[in-house]
Amino acid sequence: MDHNMFCFQCEQTAGCSGCTGKAGVCGKTADVAKLQDELTGALIGLARATGGATVTTPDTWPIFIEGLFTTVTNVNFNEKTIRAMLDRVETEKAKLAPGCSACASSCGRSDNYDMNELWNAQEDIRSLKSLILFGVRGMAAYAHHAMVLGYMDDEVNRFFAKALFAVGEDWGMDELLPIVMEVGEKNLKCMALLDQANTETYGTPAPTTVPLTVEKGPFIVITGHDLHDLKLLLEQTEGKGINIYTHGEMLPAHGYPKLKKYAHLKGNFGTAWQNQQKEFANLPAPILFTTNCLMPPKPSYADRVYTTALVSYPEMTHIGGEKDFTPVIKKALELGGYTEDQDFTGINGGHTVTTGFGHGAVLSVADKVIDAVKAGDIRHFFLVGGCDGARPGRSYFTDFVKQTPADTVILTLACGKYRFNDLDLGTIGGLPRIMDIGQCNDAYSAIQIAVALAEAFGCGVNDLPLSMVLSWYEQKAVCILLTLLHLGIKNIRLGPTLPAFLSPNVLNYLVEHFGIAPVTTPEADLKELLK
Structure with a gap:
């Protein structure tokens, strides 16, 4: 691959206009950025192959959801796992449109889309298509959280294909604008689905005061958004003398009755995602990333970073589909945690926060x-x-x-x-x-x-x-x-x-x-x- 990129999907993009060099502000390399573009183009090809979401297999929608989530900022920095996702998309596309890869005709039924066409499009078309694409990437994250709890919505799923198909078409503003607004409509359904999944699985959140103190002894910090991973970690650490602390977007977990019942879910460590490189530097405990926002780990704590689900970073230990968190547990016991209780505070000096x-x-x-x-x-x-x-x-x-x-x-x-x-x-x-x-x-x-x-x-x-x-x-x-x-x-x-x-x-x-x-x-x- 040549060493240049274009990406302007996040707020911190270079110069408020776009990352175009050898690496993005988020830390992903140009090669990773281009692979993510290739994956997106392949997903548009898969959307075409569904024939208006009428031709699918049981794997089609999970592949759309996982593929889109993979391209969200600060999720995946790993060329190997992105290529594996690409292979899954191509395999699925071949099932939906058999023989297309060997066909010489130009019907375009399952052709992949060249994302350079989007980045070089007339600015208003590029803007509307970006709103659609970035919107469904975000929606895919919510759909994924619901999916792992066994909740899916056919109308939401079909829209992933509809939206990606639109991104690949040569449409004008009048045709694209309704799709932009439909992203909002379908995302409302998706958030309602996730709300149902979370509350039916873990109970209705109740107001809860969460301490920022980290008690002495072994502990694990879990960050991201996936409550299912937290539940599994709580189950696997129960009775082992290891405390669990949330970080970042995992804080609201303390409000759910079926999660807060675990006595070793103790409190919250640290603040927001962008402070992780400083906050994790001297942490005598492992950190489990369940979703974004992962920043490139510093050498000072890289040996304590574990990823799961779609989060991936080169050379970091990844906990695969079996969700056996034994390596994280062993690392927590090995590091031992703090020898005395540590009284941390929030940004403004407070000792507790509330949620729920x-x-x-x-x-x-x-x-x-x-x-x-x-x-x-x-x-x-x-x-x-x-x-x-x-x-x-x-x-x-x-x-x-x-x-x-x-x-x-x-x-x-x-x-x-x-x-x-x-x-x-x-x-x-x-x-x-x-x-x-x-x-x-x-x-x-x-x-x-x-x-x-x-x-x-x-x-x-x-x-x-x-x-x-x-x-x-x-x-x-x-x-x-x-x-x-x-x-x-x-x-x-x-x-x-x-x-x-x-x-x-x-x-x-x-x-x-x-x-x-x-x-x-x-x-x-x-x-x-x-x-």
Whole structure:
């Protein structure tokens, strides 16, 4: 392969325009980036081979889901495993369209797509196709979490093929824009499916205070989003004298009754994903990555990194489909953990954080919330959350939350909450002013809460005293944004920068129809949103 790449799917892309050198800002090499493009092109070929999602096998949809998830930022840096995924796509395509590979005709029924056609397309077409592609990549992550729990949705699955087929077609804006909006519609179904899968499997989350102290003795840190992997790890470590600590997007696991029942699920270690290279440097314990966000491990802790499912990095120990975490357990016992309890704090010096304020918990006290609004005790709700990242401008979100008036409530979700989730902002009517709804996919909970409040007050969601101030980093944030737009939610503030893949015309469309605006300063935005 030649040593150049093009990638602009994440918020930290070079110069806010695109990574084009020998490596991306995320750490993936140009060769890995090009293999991911090749995999995407092959998935578009597979979408063509399904003949409008009418020709499938039992393997078709899992391959779409796993293939798309493999290309999400900070998931897979390993050429070997991406090639293996490519082989699976080609094998499946051959089953759906037998004989096509040897056929000399040009019907294109199963041809792979050259992603250079997308990256070099007219900017508005490139922008809309990027929204579709990045959106379904994010949606595939949620579909995967549900799939491992035995939950799938045929309508969601079929849309993966429909969306990828559209990316490969020579269509104009009028044909592509409805597909963009349909990403939001189908992602709502996908998030509802995952919410059902999680709550039926682990129970309805309940508000929980989580300590940031790490107790002495052997322990394992588990990060990512996959609750199924956490459950398996808890089962395999029970009674072995090893404590388990969540990290990053795994924090909301503490709210689920069937996970918190394990006494050795002790607390949360560290903050958001972008701090892992510093936080893991001297950790006397192994780290298990279940999904993104994996950063290239530093030599100081590389021997303690374990991956599973679709996460992969060259030379790191991978726990395969059998999910036998024995190597992780052995490493934890070998390292021994800390000799004394370690009192860690959050970014703002707090010693605990809370989680578990999903729609089940919040709506169970909806009468209190409604009464507080009617009494004037709650003036406004802010949804402040989303992905975190390293860009300095992200301090905006901490400052914004600190400056919110005492008669406002902050709903939060995803790892963006680590900017402020250890703050003690007090309570309103017995409810904490900061409520952690959960992971990024729990935007579904935020939507359910907003819809219920709108019904209670007899108004539309856009008429509620509710403002959304969202941070984004990767593709799951893209599909969530499209879901909010599908629901007609307006005046969202987005930061710390706007996506590089939004062309001026597409951005103008979003501004004109939905009032999307970039964040400015906390002071100016608060003044505007509280008018």
